[in-house]
Amino acid sequence: MRALPLMLGWLLVVLLALAGPAQAQPAETDGQTANATLANLLENEETRQQLIEQLRGMAEASAAEPPPEEAPTASLPRQLAEITSRVANDIGGQLGNALDVLRTMGSGDLDSTFDMEAFTSATINLGLVILATLVLFLAFRRTAKPLFTNISQWSLNGEGLTPVLRLIICVALAALVDVLIVALAYLGGNLLATFAIGETGELSTRASLFLNAFLVIELLKAGVRMLFASRYEGLRLLPITSDEAAYWNRWIARLIGLIGYGLMVVVPGINVYISPALGQSVGTLIMFGAFIYAVAVVMKNRLRLRDAIDNKARQATMAASRVSLQLFARTWHLFALAYFVMVLVVTLTRPVDALPFVLFATLKTIAAVVVGLLLSSFLTQTIGRRINLSDDLRRKLPMLEARLNSYVPNALRVIRTVILALVVMLVLNAWGAFDLAAWYASESGSNLVGKLISVAVILVFAIGVWLALASLIEHKLNPETGSGTPSARAMTLLTLFRNALAIALVTITLMIVLAEIGINIGPLIAGAGVLGLAIGFGAQKLVQDIITGVFIQVENAMNTGDVVTVGGVTGTAERLSIRSVGIRDLNGTYHIVPFSSVDTVSNYMREFGYHVGEYGIAYRESIDDAIIALREAFDELAADEEHKMSILAPLEVAGVIALADSSVNIRVRIKTTPGTQWSTGRAYNRLVKLHFDAKGIEIPFPHTTLYFGVGKEGEAPPANLRVMQQPFDIDGRPGGQPRSGESSRAGEEDPRSKPNPEFKGDFDED
Known part of the structure; x- marks a missing residue:
């Protein structure tokens, strides 16, 4: 440059x-002569008295004369022309x-x-x-x-x-x-x-x-x-x-x-x-x-x-x-x-008088510009340098470094803008276009500087409070610090508190800043109250959303990560605010449900869950054998490394709950940790099918009847069937042959086929 x-x-x-x-300049002989003459006059008492009287007379005559009329101010072009003419004459x-x-x-x-x-x-x-x-x-x-x-x-x-x-x-x-x-x-x-x-x-x-x-x-x-x-x-x-x-x-x-x-x-x-x-x-x-x-x-x-x-x-x-x-x-x-x-x-x-002014004004301008450039370069390099915290502090407060790298550069840019304004004011002051000292000594200048400093202190204090409280909340939410992994309720409430804290700090800081710069916030607060009342009447749904949301959070009805049914939508609660809940369903669709439309909250993640299974067998199958197969499937599931930690209690067998049109229905229930009932149920269903197949127990399914006959026109030949002479029992097996797994001893009953006596009352009526 x-x-x-x-x-x-x-x-x-x-x-x-x-x-x-x-x-x-050469010596002025005439001036020296005049000075010598004046000295001689003052040394003589008589001439000195005469001189005094003459001066008084001249003063009285001057006072008696009317003041001369002020000459009209010449226009700017005329002044420029006179200056140009004088410069040309001098040169x-x-x-x-x-x-x-x-x-x-x-x-x-x-x-x-x-x-x-x-x-x-x-x-x-x-x-x-x-x-x-x-x-x-x-x-x-x-x-x-x-x-x-x-x-x-x-x-x-x-x-x-x-x-x-x-x-x-x-x-x-x-x-x-x-x-x-x-x-x-x-x-x-x-x-x-x-x-x-x-x-x-x-x-x-x-x-x-x-x-x-x-x-x-x-x-x-x-x-x-x-x-x-x-x-x-x-x-x-x-x-x-x-x-x-x-x-x-x-x-x-x-x-x-x-x-x-x-x-x-x-x-x-x-x-x-x-x-x-x-x-x-x-x-x-x-x-x-x-x-x-x-x-x-x-x-x-x-x-x-x-x-x-x-x-x-x-x-x-x-x-x-x-x-x-x-x-x-x-x-x-x-x-x-x-x-x-x-x-x-x-x-x-x-x-004589202008060149010193130009000299000092120029030197002041150079000094202000150079100092401003150096400070601006220093701040630019400081802005460009990323703030790096220690590993321990970064682990405890993961968001603090990102916030500092966002706030500090912006603050330094504001300071650089203030430096630029100050340099401009110093330059104007150096050339006489702006009296900086007089402006600062005036009431308006001192008030403005004081207000700017007060506003800066308020903003710095508010940012410091936000950083401290937000870091404290993040410290509580961090599973690696504090008291370990926080509960879902704690995470939800702390997140809501952090959002409410941000809104409250912004509002309070804005009000204090407006009051500090001289704006009367009384009418503003009153107007905000009237506006809030009008909004309350016009936005009753919004108010209902907020009030319902507050009570839902107080009652701990759900937290982020819970599987819930809210407003007819079932899925995982991904986001909770004071007004609504965001739910991701099984298909990946994201739903926002306002709390005003919530009548019932069904939470599948409280303390424990149940897998309730109903399994139908054919009428010709043995109910006792089916219950034994169900228990064996549960025993295999409970021994599995992947699922055994999710099972909280033995298998509960309710017994036969219905004699349906084509099946005999048996109900069982498995108590699991919250959230694992679905995966446990899927694994159990697989094992039930495998055990039923091994024992030859038929699970009913729809049947199709085929008719072999002759049409009205006689175009299709009839299907001829030949009946085997070997006798069969009522189940379709050769007479006297026992089924797979069936005891050959008549009248002997397997104890595993009995329902749980203590299970009475869960599904059955007295």
Whole structure:
């Protein structure tokens, strides 16, 4: 980016123009004569009394005269025209005086006042002072080069601090060393000029002018090196490449040297040895040259700098910053040209009082912008760094790290915006467009600052309370900490409490902030009450949802993860709020059931569950054998590793519950842990089928009757059947052959075929 270096270069030029006596004025002989005459009058008592009386008479006459009418204020175009005319006249007069001086020098009229021998001697002595001072300075710089290299390397590769903090510390150290080098060279030059060059023990005016100019110019160059540091990447404050830094450092250093030594050494020398008029003209030409140079640099780099600022805008994370940078990219050269024109006009029209104002305003602007850039860079790097908590704290509070990485960057972005606003206010204050001190001392300013600080404290406190309470709730919900895995009721209630806490904190914080900034929240609360009453009448269903939901939670009717039937929908409760319940059914469909439509909550996950099975056998099968097969299937299920932990009690056999049309129905029941009754039932059904098949027990199923006959037309032949002569018993088996598993001893009964005596009353009536 080249805008900031360009503006800094121009500001340093202005500083050099003000650092020394650019224009030496001749002694005013008439003023000295008038002062001497006034002193003589005051020493004589008689003349002093007469003077007093004359002054009193003039005062009375002035009081008796009517006040003069105020001249109408000239319009802005007229004022600009007058300023332009005055500047043109001044410049024309200066050029005319310079031409007269040159004409006089050409004619030889100045030979009587110009001492060539003294001029030659002074030039030689000054050249020796300049040479000695520059040699000392270059020697000190070369000696300190390894120190600068080490400081730069630590800034780039050091550890323990953020890059911005390391950069600031290293730049400060390098600047201190640079200032010490300049001071040592200045001191050495003074010693040489006093004791080794010219008359011993005296410091000539010419040498003093150069040494003072050297001190000011090299200190300014040190400031430029602090910004660019073309040779040391770790000591460069501005985020630009080495080539860009070398470009701006080289041209600004040349500009500083040319204008600084010209205005602070050459112009005073011309004033002393030739003519003040010529020196003033040379100073004006130098300022015009600087202005033309600055305009040329601006126009040369206008497009390139616009593209660089656009790239920065695309990297911005905040929309306001992005839009501001894009607007500045297209208008920066206009601001720069306006600034250069203003400085030139002020330099030419009001050199006595305006230039110091421009100087200090510019320096304040540079300081505010540089400090703001450093703080912004520090905050940007801090925002970009992820906050990492310890493993133990992350295990106990899994959501705390995510919250901190969400809240802290946003807070730092707000702080960066505040810094930007403060920099803008400081810049406006520096140029007189805004009196920051007076505004802060005023009642409105102090109240605004106090309110902003109070609001910031309130927000920080509210966020801290939320983080503490939310972390405490998560600590209770975390199965790895606290008292172990929380119950479903605890999880539901704590989750609802966390949501209610968030709503309450936001509402209370908003009310306190509004009250702090001066908004009367009494009517707001009253209006909210009336609005709530209107909503209560218009949204009775919503109120009913909330009230029913509160009682459902208080009675612990269901929790997240329970299998329930609510509002005619059966499934797993995935989400519970104060108003509704979200249920996922067996098909994966997600249902939201408002509590106002809930009449009954059927929860299948309380304490235990039952698998109730009804198994039908054919009328020709033995009921006792079927019950034995059912018990054997249960025994095998209870021995299975996968299901034995889910069974809480022995098999309950209710017995025959119905003599249906085609089957005899037998009911059994298995007590299981809550939620496992369905899987246990599926496994038991499989085993029952296997055991029935092994024992040859038929499970009835629908039968189809086939009719073999002749149609009306006689087209189908009849089916002939042959009857076997072997006798069969009533069950279809050969006579006297026992069934599989049937005892051959008549009258003997298996005890496993009996129902449970203690089971009476569960399904049977007395």
